[in-house]
Amino acid sequence: MSFLLPALPYSYGALAGRGMCQETLELHHGKHHQAYVSALNALVEKNEALQGKALEQLITLSHGRPDLAPVFNNAGQHWNHSFFWQSLAAEQGGIVPAALARKLDADFGGVDEFKAQFKAAALGQFGSGWAWLILAKNGRLEVTKTPNAGTPLATGEGRPLLVLDVWEHAYYVDFRNRRPDFTDNFLNRLANYEFAAANLQSA
């Protein structure tokens, strides 16, 4: 059985008024994400030991294995992008539900402090990667970042709640080289904090 590109939970044009145009989503989902899925399927097809494994298993078993780096990269990118599409709100974005706001207050000292730390992680990731809100093993919310196809699933540092793709392909059409503006736009207008709150609730 091969991996499939998941449908977006909204139309390609749905976020156009909030800083992510149709062209960005068509390229990012239809070309970039599809390419990771296709490459992963080709790698699994060539390697019997990888067949029949869930995506999360492929990520953990290939992590730190130089011989399986292409598997890790494509599996991680498939998982991260699938999670990223859900981290964008179909209609209203940037609204923090009360229960999540209380937890952000407790663990960061406020929603604005959380946003500042998240922005620092997004900007501090040199080159391509991802900025995350996670529920750390100690039960506290934390912000972290991963390079390239890295994911907290592999490092085990915590459970992902929300993610921002900071690869240039995520923002170059809408924001050119301005990753800070892209990150602010995400935090204030696009982020699906309901999704983060639901992930926290089920953790």
Ligand SMILES: [Fe+2]
């Ligand atoms: Fe991406």
